Amino acid sequence: MSKDKEPLPGRRSFLRNTAAFAGGGAIAAAGASGAAPLEIAPSSKEPGRPIPESMYGSPSKFEAHVARRRTDVLKNRQNWSDWSMTPLQYQPGIITPNGLVFERHHAGIPDIDPATHRLVIHGMVKQPLTFSMEDLVRYPSVSRFHFHECSGNGLTDWLKPAATTVQQTHGLLSGVLWTGVLASTLMEEAGLDPGASWVLFEGADAAAHARSIPLEKVMDDAIIAYAMNGERLRAENGYPVRLVLPGWEGNTSIKWLRRIKVGDQPWHLRSETARYTDPMPEGKWRQFSMVMETKSVITSPSGGQSLKRPGFYEVTGLAWSGSGKIRAVDVSFDGGKNWREAVVEGPVMDKSLTRFKIGWNWDGKPAVLMSRAVDSNGYVQPTVADIQKSRAIVGFVQHHNGIQPWAINEKGEVRNAIGQA
């Protein structure tokens, strides 16, 4: 994590650069000196690496610290049913590179041969059908930008800080351009029986992970996806084919999809009773809470980073909503007392990551930064205290869309301040 401590660019270098111009004077010897004299770099004095005949490119070796990391705040006892998190602190824009898209598996990552894989639709349909991958890619397709978020994103940090970085607090979140065939296209081909109202989706992984989904969602915008961000799915993201339910908790978007069964009521499986349910007051559990509610987080500056000196900073982060578009994002620098509206950078799309930014001159005093998203319905992102009024925050709690505070001390160190601001 030492790389997280790298300083953000600050004001001194800005002053230095402008001084060179402001000083004005003779051209040859103009300006005050401060920066070291420039020398010709080795890269300028010899050819670089030749172009290989064929290769899949990788990031610069100097970016090796930008990696998915397995959860280490809540450590699992095995690494098949486990998760790894996206380094949001290093992600500009709204698209997560495929090698950094977060993972959550229930029984490891299968390697499935697309030549032999089959998808079947059966149950309450007029004609059960199977599809090969060759069949699926021939259908009319859609490509849509959507955020993907695990229902458990943030579960270690409700009432007091446990995580350090935004990768640990919010890294079960990624932005992806999904490509595939609409589920409705395949459902209509099979033909739905009267009374059909729920649909089971099941994976070909060793957990045969499955969820019951209301038919309305399936027919509205569900994608049977075979590609992400301009290439076929990665094995860990469901290769060769997966379900994508835009805006819904990640585990409902069944990976390694093999089976779709149409029925007239939900199945109430373990994954929708004992797991992926929310503790509520009086010992109750809330079920089928699948929409990911409107949320935002500041990714820079964020936990583990440090501001080396007072001056200008671009404060930036991500906002998203499973209920529509981001309408606005407000940022507070004083722990939620006063707020300023940030710039929301386009494109602003339904159920997609949306980038916001706002300029800030840090005066070197302690500050608490927070962001608050507003969606196209007028829903305002709540604080944890707001959420606590209606839910029980006890144990392994899902659906944390509370406001995230980052506290900055006089030294410029940025710390997770959940429950303390």
Add this chain to the structure above:
Amino acid sequence: MRSAKREAAVACALSAALLLAWGCAGTGETAGAGGGMAKSASGIPLGKTGPHEVQPIADRPRFGQPISEADVAAWNIDVRTPDGRGLPAGRGSVEQGKKVYEAKCLACHGADAKGGPVFGTMVGGVGSFTTNARVLTPGSMYPYAPVLFDYVRRAMPMDRPQSLTNEEVYAVTAYLLNLNGLVPPNAVLDAASLVAVQMPNRNGFMVDNRPDTNAQRCMKDCK
């Protein structure tokens, strides 16, 4: 833009003709409670529904290969847990289940299902949900006993899933229910008797009632 809209309209008209008007009614984002607050017929919040900025082309090729339900049998492993639909023939006893458990489950789950190197306890927890330490086990958490059969059959044992016979799944289900005090030591479970087991958390669930917060967009002197 114009042709995209026309294609969308055609797609909707076709959908409406082929089945019900799924996804076509009320596609306006501003259509009252549509958009963000839409719910399914069964009352499940859907989030925002149509319209969608990217539409597929309206052609409807058919590439699916017909298959019989009989030929799906090897994959057709789901159990509709409230009424047990999908439970196979066969039966298993607590006594047989203890043997299966000790051979194939104990290494991860520990003796008497009290927890092992890979997974925590699978017994107890009934009555814990009103405390600050909710203990989730099949006995305390599952609303319907067939949930246990379905999960064991599809996902266990972790190192060799979908390898147990239906009889072994019935047996290990009976054993775990017995350790949770929900069936007697001499129980033999089949489809009918498994569905009949009364689970303590049968009425412990409520359907999604969100949004359940009402935050305000205060800008000055907020607290």
